[in-house]
Amino acid sequence: MQVEIHGHRGARGLRPENTLPGMVHALELGVHAIELDVALTADRQLVLTHDLTVSAVTSADTVPATPGDPAFPYVGKPIRSLSMTQLRTLDVGVRHPRSANDRFARTQVPVPGTRMPTLGSVLALVGAYGADDVRLNVELKSDPTRPDLSGDPLEFTERVVAELDRHGRLDGSAILSFDWRVLRVAEDLVPARYALVEKPTLRPEWLGLDHHADFGGDIAAAAASVGATTLSPDRVLVDEHLMAQAGSAGLPVAVWTVNDAEEASRMIDLGVRAIVTDYPDVLRELWAARGLPLPEPVAALRPTPA
Numbered sequence: 601m602q603v604e605i606h607g608h609r610g611a612r613g614l615r616p617e618n619t620l621p622g623m624v625h626a627l628e629l630g631v632h633a634i635e636l637d638v639a640l641t642a643d644r645q646l647v648l649t650h651d652l653t654v655s656a657v658t659s660a661d662t663v664p665a666t667p668g669d670p671a672f673p674y675v676g677k678p679i680r681s682l683s684m685t686q687l688r689t690l691d692v693g694v695r696h697p698r699s700a701n702d703r704f705a706r707t708q709v710p711v712p713g714t715r716m717p718t719l720g721s722v723l724a725l726v727g728a729y730g731a732d733d734v735r736l737n738v739e740l741k742s743d744p745t746r747p748d749l750s751g752d753p754l755e756f757t758e759r760v761v762a763e764l765d766r767h768g769r770l771d772g773s774a775i776l777s778f779d780w781r782v783l784r785v786a787e788d789l790v791p792a793r794y795a796l797v798e799k800p801t802l803r804p805e806w807l808g809l810d811h812h813a814d815f816g817g818d819i820a821a822a823a824a825s826v827g828a829t830t831l832s833p834d835r836v837l838v839d840e841h842l843m844a845q846a847g848s849a850g851l852p853v854a855v856w857t858v859n860d861a862e863e864a865s866r867m868i869d870l871g872v873r874a875i876v877t878d879y880p881d882v883l884r885e886l887w888a889a890r891g892l893p894l895p896e897p898v899a900a901l902r903p904t905p906a
Contacts, residue, residue: 602893604632604874605883606737608857609650613707613878616693617658618648621711623722624729629880630897633735634726635776635856638719640756645684646719646763652741652749653678657698659690659716678749687716704878719760723767731898735772737794738764742779744805750779757785764790780808780826787827794854795823797833820849830854832876835863843870861886868892 610622611629618636626634637650650658654675664672665686671677674686693714697705719738726736738760742750750756757775764773774792777783778801783793797819801807808826819842823831831846832854846853856876858864864875864886877883887894 601871601873603868603872603887604854605630605880605887605895606633606635606854606856606874606876607631607880608635608876608878609637610634611878611880613704613859614881615709616695616711616714617704618650618717619692619711619714620717620721620725621693621714623725626880627726627729627731627734627898628900630884630895631734631880632874632895633737633774635737635739635876636719636722637739637741638760639679639741640751640759641679641684641687642681643683644759646759647679647684647687648717648719648722649679650741652680652743652746654682654687654690657696657702659692660694660696662689662691665689680749680751684718690716692716707879719763720767723763723769726769727767729898729901732772734895734898735774735792736764736769737774737776739776739796740779740782742777742782744779744781744808753779753781754785757782757789761786761789774830776832778806780806780823780828782808783823783826783828784808792830793828794830794832795826795828795851796856797823797831797837799834799837818845818849820845820851824849824851830873832856835867838867838870838872840870843872847871858883865890 607626609617611626615622615625638646639649656675661673661675693711695705742753764770775786775790776794778796786793820831831851835855835858838855852873854874855872858875859879
C-alpha cells in the first residue's frame, strides 16, 4: 500500500508557511501533495493564509498601501476587510513567535521580504516546475460560526474551483475544509474532497449537518454523507476505532499534523493513506528506512552551483 507524504502549508517547519518559497522547498524535497490555505480578500482575490485575521506570528506590517490609509496597520485586521494591494505590503517571510517554545521559529529558515501569494501564483509556480504529479490540497478557510470573517461558502468554493480550472488543475487538486458546507458545494465540481476533523469543530454547525442531527459518533459515515472522498482527522483522533469507521465508510485517511517519525510510523501501521507534516525531510527519512516508495523531488528551475 502506498502511503503519501503531504507538505503542510508547504513545509512549515523548514520555510515560511503558505509562501512561494515554502512551496518551492516542498517540491524540491519531494512530496506527493502540498497542502495550502486560502481565504477571500475584500476585492474577492484568493490569498494564501491560515488565519482569517492577519496573524502577528506570520505577518509584519511594512508601509501602508496608500499614504494615510486608515486601515493601516493591517496586522490583526480581518482578511476579508483588506484588499490584495494592502495584504501585499505585509512581510510574511519571518516568523514572530509568541514564546521561546515556538518550534518553527527555531527550524524555519526565514525569507525576509516574502509577500502573501495568491492561489493563482501558486498554481502558476507549480505549472512552471512541471509538477503535474504533485497534488495541491487546497484548504478553504471558512468558519460557519463567523460569517463576518469567512463569507459565503458557495461563492468562496466556486471561486477556488474556477481558479483551479483556469490552470487545468481540477483533476490534480483536492478541496479541504472543516466547514463541510464547502464539501457539499464542491461535490460535483472537484473529484477529491477532504473532510477535515478536529475535536473543537465536531459540531453540527461546523459539519454542514442539521443542527439536530446525531451522527452517533461515526465521523467517517457523517463525512461520506456530505460527499467527502477522504477523511482527514487531527492525529489525536486517530486510533483503531476511527480507522475501522473509515474503512466501513470507504474513506481513506489522511492524518495531520505529524512531525515525529515514531508517531508517523504508528500511523502507517494503523493503515493511514497519507500523513500531513511540517517536516517532509523527516518523513522522507522514515519512508526510506521502511522501504516505502518515495515521491520524486521536482528539479529546481535554476541551475545549482557545482
